[in-house]
Amino acid sequence: MASEQSDRPDAGVVAASRRGACPSLTEPMQTGDGLLVRLRPRHGILSLQQGRALGEAALRFGNGLIEITARGSIQIRGLTSEMIAPLAAALHEAAIEIPKGPAIELPPLHGLFQENANAAALEDLVRQRLTALLDSKKLAAKLSVVIDGGGPFGLSAVPADIRLEAIGPERWLVLINADGHKRLPVAVGNAGEAVDCLEKLLQFLAENGGARWRDIPSDRLHATFPELPESSETIIRATPEAPIGLVQIDGGAIAYGLRARFGQLRAADLIGFIDDISHLGIQSLRPGPGRWLFLVGFAKSDIDIVADAARRHGLSIDADDPSxxxxxxxxxxxxxxxxxxxxxxxxxxxxxxxxxxxxxxxxxxxxxxxxxxxxxxxxxxxxxxxxxxxxxxxxxxxxxxxxxxxxxxxxxxxxxxxxxxxxxxxxxxxxxxxxxxxxxxxxxxxxxx
The missing domain is CATH 3.30.413.10 (Sulfite Reductase Hemoprotein, domain 1)
Structure with missing residues (x-):
């Protein structure tokens, strides 16, 4: 099967956004400052060069304002319908892959610590096997899927319609209606079995008019999924969110958590920030829930350079910053x-x-x-x-x-x-x-x- 990245995005026709839909390249949302698109790259990772290209695209085709959302997606604002196609082309040229369908959210620091299972590999398997289903307009506009490999900084506090959570070496627990406080277990199995279960859940939602789990009566839910327990389980201990500032990762390198003040960043500042730190060998930029932006993979001795550049370009490095x-x-x-x-x-x-x-x-x-x-x-x-x-x-x-x-x-x-x-x-x-x-x-x- 050819990957989505191998196909140039077709943004020649801009569809009107469905009511309540998450704005995307194919369905941008009309706002008071023009069209808005919300982007989540595959695995939630950008290279430094891709981050710069995204900033240039926001400056060239939008109004130059970039937002990091509460769930860790990236928004480009101030677009016109004529600018959607060239924006999509610019992202494609920079090899920034934005998969179609509902966002699949991974912890921002996935793959950097010892984990129970590989969340990125499971996302790839899901997208390979369920491409058409994920792209179905019959699914709820804001359906959320979380894949958590079980590392130290997970997404247990992030609400999700469907959660795939690694509970042991290559053992996945599938849950529904996980709101950060309670969740309903559905099945446990290996990666293939977890994807089978996810497919069944998505098909059920699509066949029920794009419903969310909270919309499904309990008796109907249990009639379709008799293996479900009678009541939700309470989350006893939530995994800590990735912190602002220094995070030591496996292998001796570091990750550094930053935050755009008030969740907003001017594209010119993003470009300037990346230019100021481009010589440090940073491996990736990773937006995360809570409007964080993580830099991954550089030497601890270069922290002061990163911190000074962040301050100059509107990024907060202070854990006590009220913003x-x-x-x-x-x-x-x-x-x-x-x-x-x-x-x-x-x-x-x-x-x-x-x-x-x-x-x-x-x-x-x-x-x-x-x-x-x-x-x-x-x-x-x-x-x-x-x-x-x-x-x-x-x-x-x-x-x-x-x-x-x-x-x-x-x-x-x-x-x-x-x-x-x-x-x-x-x-x-x-x-x-x-x-x-x-x-x-x-x-x-x-x-x-």
Whole structure:
């Protein structure tokens, strides 16, 4: 079977994105700043040269803004329909393979440690055997498949419709409806048997109108899969996420975790960063969940060079950087739907809340109430005509808990900061303090009631 990489991508016709679909080269998504495509290279790996080529493509064909998503995919923004075909051609020219169908997610540091099984090899087997099924429009638009080889930095906290998890040497556990807290085991077997099970699961979903597992009644699920247990199992211990900063990998080399501030990186900065470190022999760039970007395979003695280059080009190397827990969309000036400059508000919060943003509080700055698929956050600011919706423990699209006039937002932020500083108890995080205070007190501070 010829690999997908051997076939030049056909992007001559740009299809309208299905409602709720993940934007791709074949189905880009219309946003306020043009079309958006979401890319996940095979195995989640780019060479340094491919990373530079991706930056050049974003600069040439888009608006020069690159985003790393909460699940570790790469987004290029500001495209027009005429630019999709040349973008696809540029990626093909750089040998950046973007497989069709649902993203298959692997831990960003897979293959670098002793693992139970080879996740990349299983992804290849899945794509080889299930090519047509994975490309089926009958599957749910946002179907998620995770393959975890069992290394020290896995994806147990990342929700997935279907998870293939190595539990021993070449022994794979297949699970469904894994939300990071509970999951339902389906089968255990070798790689071939795991793919057989995955095929059966995908066919069932396709035959049920692109359903997700949460949509399937329990009795119907057990009638089709009688081997399923009656209830989900609880995840007792989640594997740690790969950290920011230095990670020692097998063989003596290192990986280094970086993060684009607010999850955004200008293409010119990515190109400049890569140029500054291109002489260090770095093997690969690997985007990861949590908006991380990992550099893999260079000498520990070169850390200072990498760190200095990162600072110059908008990448954070500080594990205590408050922006790590803050997400911002493109915002006004980059997106026609944006009502305010999201990153500017984020920087204002960092400046005004030095003792409040302690890493416990997830904050989302959304230029509009759409929210662009961002997850729930403890504190969300969504732009609207004349001001801001403030949503507590929710999404930008949720009904607001408070409405703040545009000119009052900085004062409202300062009032909330003073409340937290006054009420925070010994050993308490900002997140637990807000949870204890409750919505009424928080809204009162925001409104000066």
């Amino acid at each position: 790590i827990k803050m997400a911002a969309c493109a915002g006004a000036g980059a997106c026609a739907s944006g009502h305010y400059h999201t990153r500017a508000l984020g920087e204002t919060m960092i400046d005004r809340w030095p003792g409040v943003l302690d890493g416990s509080l997830a904050v989302h700055m959304s230029g509009c109430v759409k929210g662009c698929a961002e997850r729930r956050a403890a504190l969300t600011f969504a732009g609207v005509d004349g001001g801001y919706h403030v949503v507590l423990s929710g999404r930008a699209s949720d009904p607001p808990d408070a409405l703040i006039a545009g000119g009052d937002i900085e004062s409202a932020i300062e009032r909330l900061a003073r409340l937290i500083e006054a009420e925070k108890q010994g050993g308490e995080t900002t997140a637990t303090c807000l949870a204890r205070l409750g919505k009424k007190r928080i809204v009162g501070a925001l409104r000066q009631e």
